[in-house]
Amino acid sequence: MPSDVVIRTLAKLLIPFVMLFALYVQFHGDFGPGGGFQAGVIFAAGFIIYSLVFGFKNAKRLLSSALLRWLLSGGLLLYSGVGIACLFAGGNYLDYSTLASDPVVGQHIGIMLVELGVGITVFAAMAAIFYAFESSDP
Amino acid sequence: MLSGVFSLLMAGLFVTLDAVDVAFTEAAVGGGITTVLLLATISRTGETEKRNPAFPLIPLMIVISTGALLIYGTSDMPLFGDAIAPIHQHVSPLYLSEAQNKTGVPNVVTAILASYRGYDTLGEVTVIFSAGVGVLLLLGSKRRRDENAV
Structure with missing residues (x-):
């Protein structure tokens, strides 16, 4: 897919910042707007x-695309795995307070992990749909 | 193209309504990904639509009656920005007062989504997961057949 030099240079400049911003939104979602979905x-x-x-x-x-399929299910498994970890820690399903000795810290860890799972699954789903569109060219 | 512009405008509207998280999602999903996927679909299917010879009377009736029913339903809704609407009376004050102390997360939206409504969010992620799997099943099988043919 040959493309214009302007587009290529702009994309090279832009993509690292887009991805950095995504990671910022992911891990700063507890404090500012954002979260796993975004x-x-x-x-x-x-x-x-x-x-x-x-x-x-x-x-x-x-x-x-094989790795993408793993990511797609891995995010969902991370989410539900956190819930099951809560069960083993002696709480209800998805009750993060039991994850650490301090309930507030436990909530923080749980929310962080769950948002990470959401982010991975959303990214993999979007990319997989895009891949499916691209790779089945007539 | 028009839907991308519309999504950007909606994102601006959400910001003015102080729903920054929703605006974020709308700008990224509606303005970005959906536009790309729509263009990809058009490029794969062609631009012209097959003409349907018959006038779609029954679907038109269903659409009009459903729309009328929905508009009738809005007459029961509380006024926009009404402080004593039921949605502001039930659990919202509880969330706002205790969310930060109980979860240690300053962003209340994240606290509610991931902690209080953990089951709902798990369901949402499952929906996205099944959407991805569905598209892979629909479009991926065709590719495999092509590979077999070659």
Whole structure:
């Protein structure tokens, strides 16, 4: 997929910041606006820009669709795994207070992990849908 | 293109309503990803629509009656910005007063989504997961057949 030099240079400048911003939204979601959903979508947007500008083959070399499928289910498993960890720690399902000795710290850890799971699944779903559109070219 | 512009405008509207988290999602999903996916769909299916010879009378009736029913339903809703609306009376004050002390998370929206409504969010993630799996099943199987043919 050959593209214009202007577009390529702009994308090179832009993509790192898009992805950095996504990580910021992911891990700063506790304090400012944002969270897993938004971070996953922004990260996927950065990735989609990359594969639009630099070609689908390069993107696939970076992140294979098999890995994407693992991520897709891995995020959901992380979320439900946190819930099951709470069960083993002696609380209810998804009751994060039991994850640490201090309930507030436990809540913080639980929210962090759950948001990470949401982010991974959302990113993988968006990227997988985009891959499916691209790879089944007629 | 128009839907992307619309989503950007909606994101601005959400910001003025102090719903920054929703505005974020709308700008990223509606303005970004949906536009790209829509363009990808158009590029794969073609721009022209197949004409349907018959006038779609029954679907039109269903759409009009459903729309009328929904508009009738809005007449029961509380006024916009009404402070004594039921939604502001039930659990919202509890969330706002205790969320920060109980979870240690200053962003109340994140606290409610991930902690108080943990089950709901788990369901939402499952919906996204099944959407991804569904698209993979629909479009991925075609690719495998092509590989077999080659």
